[in-house]
Amino acid sequence: MEDLSHLRQSYEKSELSDAGLPEFPFELFAKWFNELRDFGKEPEINAMTLSTIGIDGYPKARVVLLKSFDDSGFVFFSNYESEKGQAMELEPKVCLSFFWPSMERQVIIKGSVSKIDDAESEAYFHSRPRGSQLGALASNQSLPVESRHKLDDRLKTLESEFEGRQIPKPEYWGGYKVQPESMEFWQGRANRMHDRILYVIEDGDWKQIRLQP
Template sequence: MNQDNLQNMREDYASAELSENSVKADPIKQFGIWFDEAQEVNVPEKNSMTLSTATHDGRPSARIVLLKGYHEGGFVFYTNYLSRKGKEINKNPLGALTFFWPSLERQIRIEGILEKVSKEESEKYFHSRPRESQLGALASPQSQEIPNRESIENKWDELTAEYEGKDVPKPSFWGGYILKPRLFEFWQGRPSRLHDRIVYKKIDNKNWKKVRLAP
């Protein structure tokens, strides 16, 4: 690609606005409103979010995961505890989530503390998944080096045969995390790059402080 073309790529946002008075006092309720609106207009993969973690000495990494639930306590996703993200969370529980919905010209950033959900919650979700996904979780040593694709496919075939007619057990190394939020930022694209940015900062167990940031 011509670098001049890359530098000239830009969009002008003008579909909506965001003000301190128009948003809810509770950021999780505000998230729910935006998420429902994303569902109404059929935003593709609306529950896709970038999960950012870091090593104990601050080396960051990021990847896309799927939101599988949210409530007053936080935002839930599932993964392999022995994956790179799982190991990083074990050493440094600070994390961040980012949602970007281009068709709505909106972004949401959420920062907080990551903790494992209960074993019971992980078990319940694991057994609600398609059987093929259950076997995939059991077969995959996520983030570890493997010799080739055939090795993981052969493992999946072995497990398929082993558990034919039986329930697939949730592996001990697989389960959920909840990000307990301490900060939200709601971003609404606006014309001339004068975007709206409303930030919520948690000030105690129940209350949030709302501020506007310069774009």
């Protein structure tokens, strides 16, 4: 067995003090996000792990890209018929988590998920590079395919079919918005005495709770 017990880091880059905590978690998320962006050491700040409860009863986590956020929620795009799409249809409760090692931070968001308006999905779809638009058309995400070759062929056929024309957004493709019910902010500290601030909604208001590391 490979011994990994020597792999350890002391987290000492920052802290999350009680003084000055914003009233709303979205403000803290935006602050952290902007700090990460300014710091410039995180290759994909908007990559987040989306966990769903699968139709087989197992949780499943995979990475998707956060495309927008405000105080109403967090938006990402995917295939509505994919494995995750089916899971969210059956159980619209999800967890989003971000790990930002460059600043030793983690954010964990639990909430309910719903599809965004088709018009918004349409607008975003057409803002993507043509190759990505065609890719969405070419892929029945999460289903098996005979070979890589088959997929590449499908893309080529679509490229010539839509040459010089607008690519229609497939009905099965669009955005989801996660409306948070809780948001936990984790800042690594020395001696494993990390800071954890949990925001939860209680009686319609956001409340802050400090958790033990």
